[in-house]
């Protein structure tokens with residue numbers, strides 16, 4: 001463990017709960033030493049098992065009860081520890097200590113997730129991703145429970161069960177798993193037009209990220225900042241990955257579900273183990289209260305975003321993920337997030353989706369974690385002390401001493417005592433509210449299509465093509481022709497050409513009306529406009545015995561110095577011998593390696609005798625080329641590109657000057673993909 005992790009207060013707290021069984025003797029849960037763990041107690045060697053075998057019963061009973069319900073949404077997740085550091089004092093807008101005191105490093109725990117799939121589903125399904133962060137602040141836990149898409153399907157939380165029922169597997173046959181390509185989902189989409197904007201995002205590359213480390217995060221709902229003088233501001237939260245936001249291709253995502261269903265988990269785990277700590281900057285868009293009604297949408301409507309060109313994102317600080325979990329269940333599975341976990345200086349708005357969330361998260365933890373004491377589970381405990389009169393319930397661990405468990409009291413001097421706001425007690429923002437009791441939606445929520453069109457307008461050529469492909473795949477899987485038609489007619493309101501193309505692809509009639517007059521775009525929404533970097537990109541090095549030792553060594557050394565992550569693939573795993581006594585260690589063979597696992601390929605040398613290997617390499621290169629990845633080759637490797645006619649194509653590097661080759665390759669990898677190929 002590095003010093004950096006040691007001085008993290010949350011880690012110190014967790015340390016007191018960690019147990020390492022290695023090298024220890026075995027006991028029952030009562031501490032009794034066990035003499036035999038493989039044979040149950042029987043009457044005679046072939047006789048019946050005896051009830052009195054308490055060790056057997058304890059072992060089986062515990063095992064039988066190992067599972068807890070998975071999360072109703074976001075069941076599949078992966079988490080890591082880290083810390084947040086503040087760049088600038090934000091006290092102009094908020095009094096939250098984590099956003100005003102630049103000397104504090106706040107421990108964090110982040111869980112990334114898919115939304116739809118079950119716990120055991122694959123990582124690369126087309127889906128929104130959860131991006132939930134627990135800040136262990138000295139004022140209490142603050143949870144920023146975000147997604148990688150800035151808008152949501154619905155405007156009012158009362159519809160949440162409906163949208164979730166619709167996108168989950170169909171109830172009669174539990175098909176399809178972790179996929180929205182089915183009739184129920186698209187029936188919901190067509191009949192609840194408020195989701196048009198979100199569905200555009202779901203059909204876009206954002207729903208198949210390259211890595212958890214390469215996606216943005218958004219608080220979605222509009223929150224409130226409150227400063228020390230009581231002045232309030234509307235606020236939208238943004239996480240910006242230092243590596244930029246990038247995606248897989250749909251074909252890669254599909255193949256990865258078989259080749260490596262844990263692709264995103266492996267990617268995050270390995271990056272942290274290597275010391276390539278993922279970094280995300282936290283930013284806010286701030287809107288003055290007086291400007292609440294200056295937008296052409298309602299700030300309380302979670303199906304809308306504020307274009308960054310209109311309200312720039314102010315970067316407040318940076319989160320770095322530095323440590324993997326010790327135990328998946330204890331930490332990742334038992335962590336309980338709740339958007340209502342706030343600290344003074346952060347408050348809510350009347351966004352009806354947010355208000356529903358404020359109820360739902362605690363409610364779901366009660367069943368998932370088996371009672372009201374889940375805040376005592378180590379991963380959920382605040383690092384500051386907590387005192388109140390709540391008592392008892394399943395699995396209570398705190399031993400509250402003293403007789404008083406009520407407020408107000410005289411026997412304990414009326415303690416624990418509430419804290420006045422000026423001394424740090426949380427006080428809700430005194431918003432003026434008036435209105436009649438009513439079930440109705442504000443008219444300011446009824447423009448469902450303008451921002452969906454803005455999103456479409458903001459996409460580059462390749463991104464648009466991917467959206468069309470995604471619609472054609474998903475709607476093509478819908479069996480009911482009327483549902484397919486209804487969706488084409490719906491998305492005609494976003495863009496006529498988009499709808500017409502989909503209609504052609506899925507065999508329904510082109511829309512008879514629709515079209516949009518919206519010309520606005522927001523360049524910040526295109527991933528092609530995001531930071532580009534070659535750092536941490538995985539490069540497949542295909543090599544056989546007899547390679548040019550000094551050349552390959554110098555190339556690999558240079559790439560490592562630039563942060564690339566080479567992986568050696570050969571006929572067999574183990575040593576590969578080059579000239580001048582250079583040896584490489586192949587950690588992969590062509591059975592374990594697949595082009596979809598890599599960002600780029602360096603073709604050094606095929607095999608002189610293993611034709612099956614050579615055939616696999618040809619497929620490997622062909623696929624990497626099709627997925628627009630950087631391909632480099634030197635020496636004998638160049639012939640392989642000749643065969644497939646790749647030479648001189650964009651992103652194919654065969655420079656004979658070696659420093660040039662190595663450098664041009666890095667620059668090409670940084671471009672992520674070569675769409676102009």
Ligand code: HDE
Pocket residue numbers: 071072073074077111112113129130131132145146147152156157158160218219220221302335336337352353354356357360361362364365
């Ligand atoms: Fe959630 N959401 N959500 N959600 N959500 C849950 O809480 C809910 C919404 C998000 O890694 C559940 O502990 C309602 C938006 C994340 O543990 C549940 C509504 C956003 C996670 C729940 C929403 C999110 C959840 C299920 C609409 C993006 C995973 C398990 C009113 C800002 C957290 C759980 C983790 C989890 C309810 C909408 C993000 C059922 C009712 C919008 C990242 O309570």
